[in-house]
Amino acid sequence: SAVISQKPSRDICQRGTSLTIQCQVDSQVTMMFWYRQQPGQSLTLIATANQGSEATYESGFVIDKFPISRPNLTFSTLTVSNLSPEDSSIYLCSVVTSGGSLRSYEQYFGPGTRLTVT
Amino acid sequence: SQQGEEDPQALSIQEGENATMNCSYKTSINNLQWYRQNSGRGLVHLILIRSNEREKHSGRLRVTLDTSKKSSSLLITASRAADTASYFCATGRSNDYKLSFGAGTTVTVRA
Numbered sequence: 001s002a003v004i005s006q007k008p009s010r011d012i013c014q015r016g017t018s019l020t021i022q023c024q025v026d027s028q029v030t031m032m033f034w035y036r037q038q039p040g041q042s043l044t045l046i047a048t049a050n051q052g053s054e055a056t057y058e059s060g061f062v063i064d065k066f067p068i069s070r071p072n073l074t075f076s077t078l079t080v081s082n083l084s085p086e087d088s089s090i091y092l093c094s095v096v097t098s099g100g101s102l103r104s105y106e107q108y109f110g111p112g113t114r115l116t117v118t
Numbered sequence: 119s120q121q122g123e124e125d126p127q128a129l130s131i132q133e134g135e136n137a138t139m140n141c142s143y144k145t146s147i148n149n150l151q152w153y154r155q156n157s158g159r160g161l162v163h164l165i166l167i168r169s170n171e172r173e174k175h176s177g178r179l180r181v182t183l184d185t186s187k188k189s190s191s192l193l194i195t196a197s198r199a200a201d202t203a204s205y206f207c208a209t210g211r212s213n214d215y216k217l218s219f220g221a222g223t224t225v226t227v228r229a
Contacts, residue, residue, distance in 0.1 A: 041221075042220060043161075043206070043208075045216055092160060092161065096215045103149050103169060106166050107215070109162075109163070112159055
């Protein structure tokens, strides 16, 4: 497994501003992902954070709104830009710790960042 | 997009009873993972079952997988108040490491 931390744990932001969330892992990991969990909902994958290259976004998510950086194998940031109340969610990073078979990998999640947009 | 459906959506049981929740999915998978989430915080990884496995145990947890029916179940035996949480299944896709999550089951264990 891996120890994953996120900063901040929560924030209240004004409409039109941006929030950058940091995800730090205690060991080098193969894959890092960012998820969104809207109130009372399940998790939706935003993007795969690729080390040294542009993130790969899922349908419905775009780089201008959710720019992602991953400068090395232990750290990533997600920025939520031009905030609106609809962006109020929990944002979670996750990691796959080994490049084992696709059947055997486990994915671990950070503690999440609760964002409220007013 | 989500491919998992879980039922029931909510479950309320007495402490000491067993809790069973089910997860169905639509496409072929490599594995299925169960997670617990307390009070809208991070997800705790509970157990992974591979597509070629049928049953797996971990402490008070028992997971089954029926790939012919595209379904899985999570059984929590001898429930405790601390088991009160939301439980999610997530399926690992055939060609990458991404997960698709079910809608979740909210379990309340009454003392």
